[in-house]
Amino acid sequence: MGNCADLRLDVTRIDLALKSPFRISGYVMEKTPVLIATVRRGNAVGRGEAAGVYYLDDTADRGADILRKLALNMPADLTRDTLRTLLPPGGARNALDCALWELEAREAGKQVCELAGLPTPRRLLTTMTLGANDPDVMARGAIGFAGARAIKLKLTGEAAVDSDRVRAVRAARPDVWIGVDANQGYTPDTIEPLIGVLVDCGVSLLEQPFRRGREADLDGLKLPLPVAADESCLDLAELETLPGRFDVVNIKLDKCGGLTEGLLIARRAKQLGLQVMVGNMVGTSLSIAPAYVLGQLCDVVDLDGPIFIAEDPAPTVVYDDGHVTCAPEIWGPDAMIAEALPAQ
Known part of the structure; x- marks a missing residue:
């Protein structure tokens, strides 16, 4: 530089x-x-x-x-x-x-x-996330995501109610790809009742079922759908521990420390035979823009953070037909940079 x-x-x-x-x-x-x-x-x-x-x-x-x-x-x-x-x-x-x-x-x-050595970016199919709530509320939320082609459900580790949540969303939206994020809520014993429901409802991805540090609980546990590591992989060094236990790695720039490390993880993950997912914390379109670059290498994209905030400062990413598009005006050489917000 x-x-x-x-x-x-x-x-x-x-x-x-x-x-x-x-x-x-x-x-x-x-x-x-x-x-x-x-x-x-x-x-x-x-x-x-x-x-x-x-x-x-x-x-x-x-x-x-x-x-x-x-x-x-x-x-x-x-x-x-x-x-x-x-x-x-x-x-x-x-x-x-x-x-x-x-x-x-x-x-x-x-x-x-x-x-970054990548071609001109294309728009990306993205999941839209439903926070854990009553099953009927989540079903209405799924219907509210009218243009979504992929939906991710947040679960809480309560197998009975989580099963009802999955069934309700699938009944409301039989047309979409569904993934679930357990956020470390389960153990090998408690997850068993949920697995059959996930299979019956055509769920395509189970993210982070067990707690960080309990990755060995996956050894010998033959789950009938792909399993993604989120909290279990923070950076490039931890990536090497995933093969044989996980099928997908969820890269978040806040976890790994930036786009530079994120790109290294994505490229190494593919060498290891893992699929690559990009996720995000809740934030503005400015936080999505670098992750959108990483998303060009990814098999699963979960870049919906700005939909949860009350106001996303312009210019903003665009969600349309289940896809996200990040215009050059948001971040990069053509960005429209406003005056800095007041510090707190």
């Missing part, structure tokens, strides 16, 4: 209000705190947004503190590659890594996909 002696870093911390409370196994969310990293060199600007990883206590506040301390003594040789050794995986590194990608793209006059 060039000399970083004049690279400046600013950090903003804001709260994004949600349209309604969002429930997953063990958590109910009413707002999403995020941090925005902005880097400047000369007239070029780059931005990245991150929410952190709630189950690791990697909060937006902690991430903002990490970056503010770094801003006081920016390394002269900072690049996206050296950042991977400077900061651990997590929200702070994700925000700064994505900001450096945009800065580099603007300085080079090239699209981020081109810098």
